[in-house]
Amino acid sequence: MSELRIEARQLCKNYGSLVAVDQLSFEVGTGEVLGFLGPNGAGKSTTMKMLTGFLAPSSGTALINGHDIVTDSLAARRCIGYLPEGAPSYGEMTVRAFLEFVARARGFAGKRALNAAGAAIERLNLQGVVEQPIETLSKGFKRRVGLAQSIIHDPQVLILDEPTDGLDPNQKHEVRHLIRDMAEEKIIVISTHLLEEVHAVCNRAMIIADGRLLVDDTPAGLIARSRYHDAVTLVVEQPERVASVLSELPQARKVELREGELTVFPAPGQRLFEVVSDTVRENRWAVAELRLEAGRLDEVFRQITRGEVS
């Protein structure tokens, strides 16, 4: 199958004097699951609205598989499945009628529309509510109807604005599973406030704030920016005494004691875990827990979006 590609070229969007999206450029290719991260009002949804052809950019443009979203909007839209923020749908319609409407709008005729709707219903486990008006569904079910609608035509590009918002833990798991399943031959862009979600489904993450792209990295790369990356955390009896011994280690840069947990930070380029565990053994400390920190995404997020330096 041909190579898929999203190419954003200096996308800008102004609302009056407010600059919601500012010179955003990026490229995404087949198999990538890109996570948009950023504080409220960062411009994530606005960017998605432009990519899906709902809003015209104030300047700049984007190409979806070579189709310009401004001049060739219809062709671009055909490649895309989109879940708008809040998963809007026609409340008075039943789930089945709604999905059949979307299927027909996506170009399926007659029996094929029914089949496409049926397949989406199955994929999102909606069999129990198909004849219910959407407005009587719970928030999580509405979200799943929105997701079903977005994948009904097996789109090459899937753009999902907060897809797991309002889902219970089981459904979150299911939806992430679904996303990972589809990822291989598609481009998927999701926005989320759940940092563990980035870790669970994305292979690339972009942090946006005030409409500008701040960081574009893999989730592992993001985590590695954490000051906790490669630090060692212990839970011990008499943490003060342990702290004073560990801070003498040449490989340790700093020791922090917080809420009964002792964290040792490595000096640049040093590996700590072996040294610390050896020291623990030599001193015969009673250790309840000893772990190597991968890094903390929420801390990286705060650091980048607020410009906090560790």
Added chain:
Amino acid sequence: MSNFTSPVSNVLRRELAGYFATPVAWVFIVIFLVMAAAFTFYIGAFYDRGIADLDPFFTFHPWLYLFLVPAMAMRLWAEERRSGTIELLLTLPVTLWQAVLGKFLAAWLFVGLALLLTFPVWLTVNYLGDPDNGVIAAGYIGSWLMAGGFLAIGCCMSAVTRNQVVAFILSVVVCFGFLVSGLPMVMDLFSSWAPQPLLDAIAEFSFLAHFSTISRGVIDLRDLVYFALVMVVWLLANTMVLEMKKAD
């Protein structure tokens, strides 16, 4: 079906089904029928005139539409905006013009249905006397065309704002303007200073004038073209307003 008509008919079918899934349809039809009957038989003195035609029936249609059609049209786009479904609809491979047309046609067909349901009035007049059914058919056609004009205005106003009450008031005002533009009370405002061609143009805009010629049984191409133009122009305006104000 062609690439153009199938999205239009898809939107149209969804809208029509929507009318009947909510109380909108029943409320509209019942009120329309009750009011039409009340106007015809009481205010229009249908029986006392002793003439077998539907003049009193059609005379009141413009005034009935003046409130009922904006009430029906006010939610068309305002509601899509409020619920956010506009974002869904307009990111499907459906052009703005197809969406506008689909919604409008659904509403227009629906008004047509309400109009057809007044057939007992026609039966009554045929039972009582020997009316000219050609004239009556022309009256129905004229009434439906005029409803289309009102509706196109209402659609456009509904796209202007997400507030349905504001949309309703705006469309009643504009519809009223179109309705009365040929009447003496309006013409007097202009006649003292405006040149004759402008006066003619203003009078030419009147829904009433065009409607009354048709409902007298004279189906003149100019009247048909007039209503078609009114609809097309307001629907184009509707498309432009949506294009400009999609985001808010």
